[in-house]
Amino acid sequence: MSDTAHPPGAERRPVRITSQALVQVADCRRRLWLANLTRTPMAPLPEHVVVLRERAREHERAVAGRFADLAGPFWKHDGPLSEVAAETLRLLRETRRPIWRGALVSADGRRVAHPGFLSWEGDDLVVTEARLALRPDARADFALQLAHVRDLLVETAGITPARFDIVNGEGETLVVEPATEARYASVVRAVDATLAEPEEPTELRAHSNCKRCPYYEHCWDMAERDGRIELLPEVQSAHVPEYHALGVRTLADLVALDPERLPAGPVRGSAKQAKVVASAWIEKRAAWLQPPMLPAGPLVWFDLEGDSLGEKAENPIYLWGVALELPGAEPAAEAIIAEMGADGDRAAWEKFVARANAILDSHPDARWVHWDAFEPLWIERYAARLGAPEGFVKRMKSACFDLKRVLDRCVRLPLRSYSIKHVAPWMGFEWRNPDSGSEWSVAQFHRARETDDPTERERRVAALIEYNEDDLWAMRAVWRWLREHAPGAPGPSGGA
Structure with missing residues (x-):
C-alpha cells in the first residue's frame, strides 16, 4: 500500500461516487484510488488550470443569467449536503423554479450529483450544463456525467428528464444524449471495485496523458525507482500486456528479452529499439542510432506561443519568436506580440510575414529550426485564414527544419518524454523561470489580456518574451549537443 495511505483505524471522509469519480475511473483508476483513499500530496494547480476554472465559472454565471427566478447556487454555498439535497427535492416537487447547483443524493448516500441547472418547460424537466468545450456532444465523459444526473433524478425524485442541454464555450445550446443505462451501471461498478482495492493500482498511462495529473510526480517517480x-516512449501502452505476459516488467527484463519471443509485427519491431533505450536508461547515457544530419549556414531559431483554444481563440498565436544566427555571430531574439483581438492577430501575422520575407530574401539558404510540427502547421493555417504573399508558405516550408525529428532519428535518451522541456535540461540547459511552460505561457497571456493595470500587463508580457527566448536558446543547446556529442564529432566549439 502507498506509504501515504490512511493508517488502519484512521477516520476517513465518506467516499462517494461523484461525476468526477466516474470520469476518473474511465480515465485512470489509479488517480481515483489515490484521490479517495490516500493523503498522497497533489501538485498545486498550474496557473493555466486556474485560468480555465475561472473562465468556466464565468461561463456558468453567464448561463445562469438565462434563467428567471433562479434558486441557488447551492453547492459549496448553503449548508451540509443533506440539507442541500432536501431543499433541491423540495423545490423540484413543490415549485417550478429553476435550480442552480442543487444536490442529488442516492438513498444509500453513496452517489452524489450537483447538476448545473434544473429547469421546467411545462411539465418537462430539462437538465442544462455549462461547458467551455466547443463540441460537448462528442465527449463521452460529459455523456457519462449526464447519465449520473439522470439516474439520481429518477431515484430521488421519480423524474426522468425530457432533455439534456449543454451550453458550449461559444454560448450555443446543444442537445446531448446521456450514456446508456448499461454503460453508466458498468462505470459505477468500476468505481466501486477500484475503491475496494486494498493496494494502490500500478497502472501507468502514456506520459502525454499523465503529465497534467496532480499525481504525476508520485506515479512517475515511483516508476523510475522501480x-x-x-517509462520508455518506445513501449506503447497497448503493448504493455504483451510484455507482461512474457514476464517483462522492468528495464532489466527488457534488456534481457529476445524480441523474437513477441508476436511478429509492430510490437516486435518496437521491442528491438526499446531494448536499446532500456540500456541507455540503466546506464544513464545516450544511445546513438546514427549521426545527426545538421545543415551548415545561417540558422533561424523559430518558436511560436499559441492559445490552447486553437483557431477558436481571438489570438491563436499570440507570440511569434525568431532569432537569426549568422556564422560567427551571436543571435538576438525577436518577439512579435499580438495585441488583443482580431485586428491585433492580423497585425502580428503581417509583421511576422514581413520579417520572415526579409530573412528569406537576405539569407535564402537559412534553415528555420523549430521543435515538432507546430510552427509549420500554424504558418499554413494563418496563410489560409489571413492570406500571405504568393509563394510565402512554400518558401517557409522548404526552409523549416524540425530538430525534434532529427533527434528522434539519431539518438535515444534516458528520458520520460522527448518534449524540449525534458530534452534540453538533460543536455545542461535551464529556463530562467523553472515554472514556465506552454500552459503557463497561455495563462500569462490571458492574465495580461484581462488586467486593467498597464504595469501588470507589461510585467506578464515581459515574462512571456523571456520564456519564448529561452525556448529558442533551448533548441540551440540541443543543436550544439547533437553536433558535439555525436559519434565522430569534433567536440565543443563556438557558435551554433
Whole structure:
C-alpha cells in the first residue's frame, strides 16, 4: 500500500461516487484510488488550470443569467449536503423554479450529483450544463456525467428528464444524449471495485496523458525507482500486456528479452529499439542510432506561443519568436506580440510575414529550426485564414527544419518524454523561470489580456518574451549537443 495511505483505524471522509469519480475511473483508476483513499500530496494547480476554472465559472454565471427566478447556487454555498439535497427535492416537487447547483443524493448516500441547472418547460424537466468545450456532444465523459444526473433524478425524485442541454464555450445550446443505462451501471461498478482495492493500482498511462495529473510526480517517480518499462516512449501502452505476459516488467527484463519471443509485427519491431533505450536508461547515457544530419549556414531559431483554444481563440498565436544566427555571430531574439483581438492577430501575422520575407530574401539558404510540427502547421493555417504573399508558405516550408525529428532519428535518451522541456535540461540547459511552460505561457497571456493595470500587463508580457527566448536558446543547446556529442564529432566549439 502507498506509504501515504490512511493508517488502519484512521477516520476517513465518506467516499462517494461523484461525476468526477466516474470520469476518473474511465480515465485512470489509479488517480481515483489515490484521490479517495490516500493523503498522497497533489501538485498545486498550474496557473493555466486556474485560468480555465475561472473562465468556466464565468461561463456558468453567464448561463445562469438565462434563467428567471433562479434558486441557488447551492453547492459549496448553503449548508451540509443533506440539507442541500432536501431543499433541491423540495423545490423540484413543490415549485417550478429553476435550480442552480442543487444536490442529488442516492438513498444509500453513496452517489452524489450537483447538476448545473434544473429547469421546467411545462411539465418537462430539462437538465442544462455549462461547458467551455466547443463540441460537448462528442465527449463521452460529459455523456457519462449526464447519465449520473439522470439516474439520481429518477431515484430521488421519480423524474426522468425530457432533455439534456449543454451550453458550449461559444454560448450555443446543444442537445446531448446521456450514456446508456448499461454503460453508466458498468462505470459505477468500476468505481466501486477500484475503491475496494486494498493496494494502490500500478497502472501507468502514456506520459502525454499523465503529465497534467496532480499525481504525476508520485506515479512517475515511483516508476523510475522501480525501473518500469512504461517509462520508455518506445513501449506503447497497448503493448504493455504483451510484455507482461512474457514476464517483462522492468528495464532489466527488457534488456534481457529476445524480441523474437513477441508476436511478429509492430510490437516486435518496437521491442528491438526499446531494448536499446532500456540500456541507455540503466546506464544513464545516450544511445546513438546514427549521426545527426545538421545543415551548415545561417540558422533561424523559430518558436511560436499559441492559445490552447486553437483557431477558436481571438489570438491563436499570440507570440511569434525568431532569432537569426549568422556564422560567427551571436543571435538576438525577436518577439512579435499580438495585441488583443482580431485586428491585433492580423497585425502580428503581417509583421511576422514581413520579417520572415526579409530573412528569406537576405539569407535564402537559412534553415528555420523549430521543435515538432507546430510552427509549420500554424504558418499554413494563418496563410489560409489571413492570406500571405504568393509563394510565402512554400518558401517557409522548404526552409523549416524540425530538430525534434532529427533527434528522434539519431539518438535515444534516458528520458520520460522527448518534449524540449525534458530534452534540453538533460543536455545542461535551464529556463530562467523553472515554472514556465506552454500552459503557463497561455495563462500569462490571458492574465495580461484581462488586467486593467498597464504595469501588470507589461510585467506578464515581459515574462512571456523571456520564456519564448529561452525556448529558442533551448533548441540551440540541443543543436550544439547533437553536433558535439555525436559519434565522430569534433567536440565543443563556438557558435551554433
